[in-house]
Amino acid sequence: METVKIKTEVNPKKTKLKISGAEAIIHCLLAEGVDLLYGYPGGAIMPVYDELYKFQDKLTHILTRHEQGATHAAQGYARVSGRVGVAMATSGPGATNLVTGLADAQIDSTPLVCITGQVTRHLLGSDAFQETDIIGISTPVTKWNYQITEAAEIPEIMAKAFYIAKSGRPGPVLIDITKNAQIDEFDFSYEKCTAVRSYNPIPKPDVQAIEAAAQLINNAKKPLIVWGQGVILGKAEEELKALIEKSGVPAAWTIMGTSALDSEHPLNVGMVGMHGNYAPNVLTNECDVLIAIGMRFDDRVTGSLDTYAKQAKVIHFEIDKAEINKNVHADVAVLGNSKDTLGLLLPMIKENKHEAWHGKFKEMYKVEFDQVVNNDIHPTKEGLTMGEVIEQINVESGQKAVIVTDVGQHQMIGCRYAKFKQSRSNITSGGLGTMGFALPAAIGAKMGAMEREVVAIIGDGGYQMTIQELGVIFQHKVPVKIVVLNNDHLGMVRQWQELFFDRRYASTVMVNPDFVKIAEGYSIEAKRVSTREDLKVAIKEMIASKDAYFLEVKVEKEDNVFPMIPSGASVSEVRLK
Amino acid sequence: MEKEWFTISVYSENNVGLLNRISGIFLKRHINIESLNVSKSEIEGVSKFTIVVYTTEKWTHNIVGQIEKQIEVIKAFFHTDEETIYQESVLFKIASNLLFDERQIQNIIKDNNSQIVTVARDFFVIAKSGRRNEINEMYDQLKPFGIMQFVRTGRISVSKEEMQITALLNEFYQDK
Numbered sequence: 001m002e003t004v005k006i007k008t009e010v011n012p013k014k015t016k017l018k019i020s021g022a023e024a025i026i027h028c029l030l031a032e033g034v035d036l037l038y039g040y041p042g043g044a045i046m047p048v049y050d051e052l053y054k055f056q057d058k059l060t061h062i063l064t065r066h067e068q069g070a071t072h073a074a075q076g077y078a079r080v081s082g083r084v085g086v087a088m089a090t091s092g093p094g095a096t097n098l099v100t101g102l103a104d105a106q107i108d109s110t111p112l113v114c115i116t117g118q119v120t121r122h123l124l125g126s127d128a129f130q131e132t133d134i135i136g137i138s139t140p141v142t143k144w145n146y147q148i149t150e151a152a153e154i155p156e157i158m159a160k161a162f163y164i165a166k167s168g169r170p171g172p173v174l175i176d177i178t179k180n181a182q183i184d185e186f187d188f189s190y191e192k193c194t195a196v197r198s199y200n201p202i203p204k205p206d207v208q209a210i211e212a213a214a215q216l217i218n219n220a221k222k223p224l225i226v227w228g229q230g231v232i233l234g235k236a237e238e239e240l241k242a243l244i245e246k247s248g249v250p251a252a253w254t255i256m257g258t259s260a261l262d263s264e265h266p267l268n269v270g271m272v273g274m275h276g277n278y279a280p281n282v283l284t285n286e287c288d289v290l291i292a293i294g295m296r297f298d299d300r301v302t303g304s305l306d307t308y309a310k311q312a313k314v315i316h317f318e319i320d321k322a323e324i325n326k327n328v329h330a331d332v333a334v335l336g337n338s339k340d341t342l343g344l345l346l347p348m349i350k351e352n353k354h355e356a357w358h359g360k361f362k363e364m365y366k367v368e369f370d371q372v373v374n375n376d377i378h379p380t381k382e383g384l385t386m387g388e389v390i391e392q393i394n395v396e397s398g399q400k401a402v403i404v405t406d407v408g409q410h411q412m413i414g415c416r417y418a419k420f421k422q423s424r425s426n427i428t429s430g431g432l433g434t435m436g437f438a439l440p441a442a443i444g445a446k447m448g449a450m451e452r453e454v455v456a457i458i459g460d461g462g463y464q465m466t467i468q469e470l471g472v473i474f475q476h477k478v479p480v481k482i483v484v485l486n487n488d489h490l491g492m493v494r495q496w497q498e499l500f501f502d503r504r505y506a507s508t509v510m511v512n513p514d515f516v517k518i519a520e521g522y523s524i525e526a527k528r529v530s531t532r533e534d535l536k537v538a539i540k541e542m543i544a545s546k547d548a549y550f551l552e553v554k555v556e557k558e559d560n561v562f563p564m565i566p567s568g569a570s571v572s573e574v575r576l577k
Numbered sequence: 578m579e580k581e582w583f584t585i586s587v588y589s590e591n592n593v594g595l596l597n598r599i600s601g602i603f604l605k606r607h608i609n610i611e612s613l614n615v616s617k618s619e620i621e622g623v624s625k626f627t628i629v630v631y632t633t634e635k636w637t638h639n640i641v642g643q644i645e646k647q648i649e650v651i652k653a654f655f656h657t658d659e660e661t662i663y664q665e666s667v668l669f670k671i672a673s674n675l676l677f678d679e680r681q682i683q684n685i686i687k688d689n690n691s692q693i694v695t696v697a698r699d700f701f702v703i704a705k706s707g708r709r710n711e712i713n714e715m716y717d718q719l720k721p722f723g724i725m726q727f728v729r730t731g732r733i734s735v736s737k738e739e740m741q742i743t744a745l746l747n748e749f750y751q752d753k
Binding site: 139143170195196322323 | 589590593597598604606639642643645646649650651731746749750
């Protein structure tokens with residue numbers, strides 16, 4: 001590490017005393033303001049757990065039932081609070097069980113610090129019990145990782161870990177600590193990291209680029225904004241709103257950007273992407289200027305790149321230089337933190353209304369409403385739809401809940417129909433599409449925002465991938481609300497089989513257990529509903545409950561999510577049925 | 578887009594695991610590294626990776642972006658062959674008797690501007706530096722006589738344009 005120079009802040013409370021590496025790790029966490037972490041103990045991390053025992057008045061450790069649950073809980077916590085989520089595991093299988101959460105956090109830019117124990121230094125490479133090369137394994141799915149083999153490295157590396165995880169485009173960092181480094185003693189002192197010379201987290205905004213962007217926006221006849229999570233991560237919600245209102249530009253969002261703007265804002269034209277709204281998808285290919293803010297042109301957003309917004313000048317506001325021209329060519333690239341760049345852009349923007357252009361969005365929404373939305377949220381058929389469940393949660397929660405979704409049909413329906421008034425309210429596994437994400441993420445989200453209502457919406461498939469985390473809800477009395485939308489199928493895969501594989505339902509039919517009994521086994525109040533009247537009553541009861549609540553809703557078995565852009569098709573080839 | 582030869586130069590910290598991180602970026606995109614060289618650079622404490630790929634400019638641009646994004650990478654560039662001065666080195670191990678029995682071998686050594694670096698009882702070793710095509714030509718000339726061992730280094734290259742790494746680092750220290 002001698003070549004990495006870290007500029008440090010002077011800490012007046014800097015302490016110097018001989019302590020073990022394990023205790024040093026606790027002091028590092030406390031110095032970074034951590035008061036909650038998730039994890040699972042084991043041989044190679046036991047010295048740290050021993051210290052956690054001693055510091056339990058300052059640092060709460062939540063024992064998840066699987067290490068994957070620890071990472072997703074840490075993600076939920078981070079996403080809702082904007083703080084760094086912390087997860088801990090032992091070596092070997094403990095460490096490998098973190099990998100899915102790391103990959104999820106990497107692709108969805110979530111700040112995590114994961115700490116793993118490792119076999120003692122002299123056993124490295126000997127295939128010792130529970131030894132695994134977690135540095136090698138986690139490299140492609142971490143923003144940074146490092147193996148500590150000497151206790152004295154701990155403060156500098158931990159400081160760097162937190163700095164890297166949360167700065168610039170956030171991401172997961174994994175620190176692997178050999179057992180000897182946990183046991184050995186050294187003179188501890190801690191200084192926060194504020195810079196790393198080889199790392200430029202926030203590029204300086206280029207005023208010329210911003211002027212060029214302003215000119216394009218001001219001269220545009222049919223401009224469209226598509227924003228992503230970069231607005232939330234950059235804390236630029238106010239700037240985005242101001243930009244939209246001043247410029248009059250219709251604004252659509254990616255799944256990761258969902259709650260950055262009030263769902264009912266008149267210029268909010270909905271979601272883009274595979275199951276996004278009709279108007280913003282189709283009109284992406286009619287706009288003359290496409291203003292992308294803190295989004296990365298994921299293939300689920302763009303469909304076929306060959307036919308994506310070819311007619312438009314593209315302006316890309318982005319913090320990560322590597323995203324520029326990665327998928328879509330940017331005519332104007334504005335690097336920097338979205339709060340800074342939008343703040344600089346705002347005074348250059350001319351007031352406008354774009355009424356005729358906005359009218360087109362309204363017209364197309366009407367088509368979508370009549371053909372899709374109305375049937376989803378106000379169905380007249382007997383069976384329950386996922387959409388009406390979400391709509392009922394909107395009604396009962398006053399659109400104030402944090403909605404945590406898993407992956408699949410219910411996720412698309414959830415993101416389409418859940419309404420938000422507050423940022424950081426839609427927590428989902430967007431990029432990786434990790435089934436099993438929602439239940440642990442909801443636990444983390446609740447702990448990150450105890451004052452808020454947290455509702456997890458999960459399919460019957462994904463629920464069973466991390467169902468063991470009910471144990472955490474039970475043990476720690478976490479008052480999350482769990483809604484399982486049960487269609488007895490892996491719904492999204494089944495939908496694809498129906499549409500593209502001649503209804504050959506290969507391994508998508510699920511014979512499910514009695515979910516209510518399982519929840520009751522954990523002393524969680526539980527209900528199952530299958531009629532509209534019962535649904536309304538149950539959701540009212542669930543939202544009113546002060547405790548955890550489990551609600552299984554038996555929904556139509558073979559409903560499909562529309563609109564849909566078939567994989568690889570153009571955004572203008574949206575299917576409404 | 579046409580595939581071309583590109584030389585990627587990476588200035589980085591000298592840390593364990595960075596090679597793995599960089600090679601993973603190629604692996605993820607199923608792109609083969611044609612040649613790789615890691616050495617110290619002109620700046621103290623800064624390493625330099627020289628990586629040769631045969632792919633499109635678009636992919637090279639994306640790869641370089643991903644490399645530069647890594648925390649311990651200071652700066653990454655890519656250049657076409659015309660924009661760099663580049664060389665590779667090789668060693669040929671050849672049976673000693675051929676040096677005396679086959680007069681043509683001495684001519685090959687001379688014509689190719691290569692040197693004999695050692696002569697032992699059973700073998701001698703020829704070293705040659707140059708562009709890959711020059712090396713390939715020499716290889717083809719020696720092959721009929723029998724090559725006991727052959728090894729080629731990765732490409733090393735310097736760019737014609739200024740790299741300004743020192744300026745970049747100085748800027749960092751001034752800002753902080």
